[in-house]
Amino acid sequence: MSSSLIIAPQWIGDAVMTEPLLRRLHARGEKLTVGALPWVAPVYRAMPQVSEVIEFPFAHGGLQLKARRSLAKRIAGRFDTAYVLPNSLKSALLPLLAGIPKRIGYLGEARIGLLTHRLKNPRKGKRPPMVAFYSALSGDTHLDTDRPVLAMPPAEVDQALAELGLQHATYVVFAPGAEYGPAKRWPATHFSALAQSLDVPVVLLGSGKETALCEEIAAPVNALQPGRCLNFAGKTTLVQALCAIAAARQVVSNDSGLMHVAAAFGVPQVAIFGSSSPLHTPPLSERAAVLWLKSDPDYQPPLDCAPCFERECPLGHTRCLNDITAARVLAALTV
Structure with a gap:
């Protein structure tokens, strides 16, 4: 059996979409x-085909050569192959410094001398869906049928739910954040209206940066129905958040990393798209409903501006999200 090192991407959603590649390599x-x-490391601990996860001691920005050299010395001689999933120069340094003989990745930032096997990056607008993009590094063909799959150990789920005071399938998770920007976020007022129309508690998940956003959603709901919305933004570990999603009755989210997590767990979900496109990064699950006004022939006037892929609406109206009503999301949840 050969040993391989996977250099993971830095975003949760991208990490989820690498799972089919890892499944192929393991098989x-x-x-x-x-x-x-x-x-990102907890996402890979939810992939049974992964034998070990090494948490990198690197921060954003800079090459941090001293830290990379130190880690390279510790792993030297352990691996036959490295798969470098990010496109940056610094992500390809560790396999080179560790002397891994076969180093596979896409051509990126001046990486010709760092990689031994290089795939051409598809031109802008021609890139395939992200699962196929990552899976192509395996060298296999027929990549379009793969779906990411995550699995948390049942005992770990039970422990996390006990820590959070939750019970299996008795709540709906809202993931209202989107790191990219407000043009990917369904309005807080709409989330609040949806929460008030549900007959079960709502669990709000997100990072510490999204605490205020989640409180904006929860406050008007709890004023009318105390305790209906539980704001856990910034208060959970990623492992606890993964477990809460895995055990949820349903999930409502924007196009975000947690959307892909819910899809990989196979939880019934509604995914709301605005400035981005579900043609490129859809939730890959038969139990996912996607709402995107761009593809709705009955929506008038048509959204000729979508997808714009901007952080904020260039036209100032964000119709692509504002015009998706809570009633419409509720209808998709109850199908």
Whole structure:
């Protein structure tokens, strides 16, 4: 059995979409170790095909050569192959410094001398869906049928739910954040209206940056129905958040990393798209409903501006999100 090191991407959604690649590599006999930043590492611990996860001691910005050299010395001689999933120059340094003989990745930031096997980056607008993009690094074909799959150990789920005071399938998760910007976020007032129309508690998940956003959603609901919305933004570990999603009755989210997590767990969900496109990064689950006004022939006037992929609406109206009503999301949840 050969040993392979996977250099993971830095975003949760991208990490989820690498799972089919890892499943392919494991199925052909490669023993997999994933090197990941701490906020992504728990996603890889939910992939049974991964033997080990190494948390990188790197921060954003800079090459941090001293830290990379130190880690390279510790892992030297352990791996036959490295798969470098990010496109940056610094992500390809560790496999080179560790002397890993076969180093596979896409052409990126001046990486010709760092990688031994290089795939051409598809031109802008021609890139395939992200699962196929990552899976192509395996060298296999027929990549379009793969779906990411995550699995948390039942005992770990039970422990996390006990810590959070939750019970299986008795709540709906809202993930109202989107790191990219407000043009990907369904309005807080709409989330509040949806929460008031549900007959079960709502669990709000997100990072510490999204605490105020989640409180904006929860406050008007709890004023009318005390305790209906539980704001856990910034108060959970990623492992606890993964477990809460895995055990939820349903999930409502924007196009975000937690959307992909819910899809990989197979939880019934509604995914709301605005400035981005579900043609490129959809939730890959038969239990996912996607709402995107761009593809609605009955919506008038048509959204000729979508998808714009901007952080904020260039036209100032954000119709693509504002015009998706809470009633419409509720209808998609109850199908």
